[in-house]
Every structure is written in structure tokens, then in C-alpha cells.
Amino acid sequence: MWYVYILRSARDGNIYVGSTNNLERRLKQHSNGECISTSKRLPMALESYVAVKTEEHARSLELYFKSGSGAAILKKRVLQSG
Numbered sequence: 001m002w003y004v005y006i007l008r009s010a011r012d013g014n015i016y017v018g019s020t021n022n023l024e025r026r027l028k029q030h031s032n033g034e035c036i037s038t039s040k041r042l043p044m045a046l047e048s049y050v051a052v053k054t055e056e057h058a059r060s061l062e063l064y065f066k067s068g069s070g071a072a073i074l075k076k077r078v079l080q081s082g
Contacts, residue, residue: 002058004065005049006074009041015079016044017065019058023049048078 003023007016007030016038020026027046033039052058064070 001051001053002055003049003051004058004061006047006065006079007038007044008047008079009038010043010045011041014041015047015074016041017062017074019055019062021055021058 002019002021003026004017004019005023005026007018008014009016016030018026029035030038030044031042033042038044050061052061065074
């Protein structure tokens, strides 16, 4: 399985979207400051993830969530509170 994951920075409240085939390992890398894109925004918390069968699907979904309309869907439908 491949995962598209959404993290939220406790420091600034911004979200980060990524993809991986090993979610546990990748989350540890983020937590340990090993990822340049999130190391200055620690701590990061897992907000949500989506599991898909292929890397191609995961990468395209990641790119969509990083687009304007995809980010809007994330905020409105996936990350809404309560």
C-alpha cells in the first residue's frame, strides 16, 4: 500500500502533504527533524491519511492535495474540526 498523509505543524498551524509506502517510518523521520521541508516547523502531528494501491495514484493524489482546489477540499472535507 501507498499512503498520502497530512501533517499539521503545532508551531504555525500550517499543513504538509506527503506520500510514502511506509507511513510509520516516514512519520518518525518527520518527528526526528530528518525532513528538510518540516524540520523548522516541529512538532508535526498526523491529521489524516489515505491508503491507495499504487505509487502512481499516491503521487497524483498528493499533487492534487497541494493544488488550490485540492487544498480547499482538504480543509473543507477532510480536516474540518468537529
